[in-house]
Amino acid sequence: MSRRRSVTTSKLKLDLHDIYNQGERIDQALREVIDEAVRTKAASVEIIPGKGSGQLKKRVLRFLQQKEIKALYHRVEKDSDNFGRIFVHFRWK
DSSP states (O other), X not given: OOSEEEEETTEEEEEOGGGTTOHHHHHHHHHHHHHHHHHHTOSEEEXXXXXXXXXXXXXXXXXXXXXXXXXXXXXXXXXXXXXXXXXXXXXXX
């Protein structure tokens, strides 16, 4: 697989650079990393859509706003220091 994903102490990372123009694979990769975060009770997921034109970032944010996805996480943070990075935070009880 061309997408890169790594696990570090309760934090997952998804870099979308390699599949930026493959719509269906983007949604699949996003769903997989969110499912993995839920399964492993990760504290957060770092998603890297890259800077580019901003279209991929918008697509990621739209994906995260879907009702069934939004129910799985606590909040989304857009990195103020790096336009090409989004954090999805989870809260586990």
